[in-house]
Amino acid sequence: MGNTRDYRYWLYEHQHNDVGEFFSMISNIVENNRVKINILLITTQEDLLKEFHNWLPEKYRVESINNVPIFTIRLSKEGHQSIKVVFVRHPHNPTIYFALSDCKSGEFKEIFTNFINKYFPTISRIFLTNNELYRIFHKIKELGYNVLVEFSVGKKRLSKTQKESYIRYTNKPYAEVFDEMYQHDQWVQSIRYRADLILNDGSSEISFRGTISRDCYFSAKKNISSLIHKIIPEAIQLASVRNEHLKLSAESAQEPKPKPTVINFEENVFEDISKNQSYVDALAELPSCSVSEYHTNPYIHLSLVDYLDGSSYDIWVVSSDRMVIIPQFSASNASIRRVVNHIFERIHDGVVEKYEKIVANSQY
Structure with a gap:
């Protein structure tokens, strides 16, 4: 998997049936090819691939490759280049899917996220609270990393306009950033962070960089293993407890x-x-x-x-x-x-x- 064509074949086109092996392969791709992977968590009670085949939003076109539990779509939107997105059904919770792509983050949000939003309520998003985001960063710290927030995007509650965002380039420990947002009564929209692995001699080295957003959008470069195996499972667990109560109420x-x-x-x-x-x-x-x-x-x-x-x-x-x-x-x-x-x-x-x-x- 030494060139772009090789790794993209294994990422999108090869039929994978084992989720664990697929994620191990993703980790190798990120480390060996220095690519950034975008990940969005979505949830549905329906067969996701069938939903895409049964109905398409206006101006979109979908071609599918392979089948569950791991399948790929080539997604086209009028006026944009097509992108590929691979879907992985959660091995223990079949209502949750990981959607992964190596496209540019702007394309991922403009083309794919907007596409998914049009399937509401059949397909919907998963959200995290400020407290839950804080606990996720604390989880990264517990894994032996020093976590610095490079920049954060927050919005003030009860502001005159929801579009009033506060972008801070801080390079501060995550706890300080959350304290500042709490003091200013803001909710976290997204955080870009750097995780430095603490070595035995007390020094540190950059292990990976990434983004975590309130709507369960994640990205990572250099090392994605901790994100896949530790951070995202923590996010799913935190959101699932709340969502189970809400499901019972709605039903x-x-x-x-x-x-x-x-x-x-x-x-x-x-x-x-x-x-x-x-x-x-x-x-x-x-x-x-x-x-x-x-x-x-x-x-x-x-x-x-x-x-x-x-x-x-x-x-x-x-x-x-x-x-x-x-x-x-x-x-x-x-x-x-x-x-x-x-x-x-x-x-x-x-x-x-x-x-x-x-x-x-x-x-x-």
Whole structure:
């Protein structure tokens, strides 16, 4: 695999059936060819390849190579060069796929990520919170690396515009960067980092560089083994715990008593009722949704409809550190995850818990 044609054949065209062997091969490709690999985690309950064959968004064309558990598509978008993306079904969770490509990161996001977004809610994205991202960087540190953030992109909560991004070129330890974002009430969009392996004599050497984004986009150069075998599994585990609660809540939408989703906040986020309207306005900024206000003072009660798939929710805030989301009539797992991620971005990080855990002390 010494030249581009050789490694791209093994990456995209050869039929692989063993996921472990495939990822070992990817690690060798990155180390020997000095390429950057883009990775996006996606989730679906359906047969992914069949979905691509059954329907295509306008201006896109797909040609498939090979079959599950590892298959490739050549993806073309009108006005752009085609790219190849290889999909790997998670060996222990068949609803999760890794999507990998060695194309430029800009092409990956412009062509592939936009393509995937058009399949919502059948195919959807996986999101991480600030706290979960911090735990992932702590995991890298536990593996024996000194982690420096080269630059970060954050956005301020309750800002007048969601487009107001804060890009910092820091070259600081990851803990300092997260502390600064916490102090400025920002949510993390993406972080580019450098992981230096700490040697026995106390010195260090650059082991790998990469990017981790809130929407489970990853990239790495030089060494991808730790990313594949340690970092991404940690991200999947963190997101899966939360998403299982959300799935159960969404599936109960048509029951006589739907299961509420409870978000607990470590701080008294809603203590100042003069900010209630700002929180409602922030919720209403979720794209492709509508919000109807019933009450905003002294408590919050509103309904939210997700126009992307018709999901609907009642949202209540009657205590300073808790929000309750009750699915109404129809709700999808993808939609409720989208709503909760928006809350974490625009209002505050929280923890999703089972309603039964707090019902004894709840006013709902």
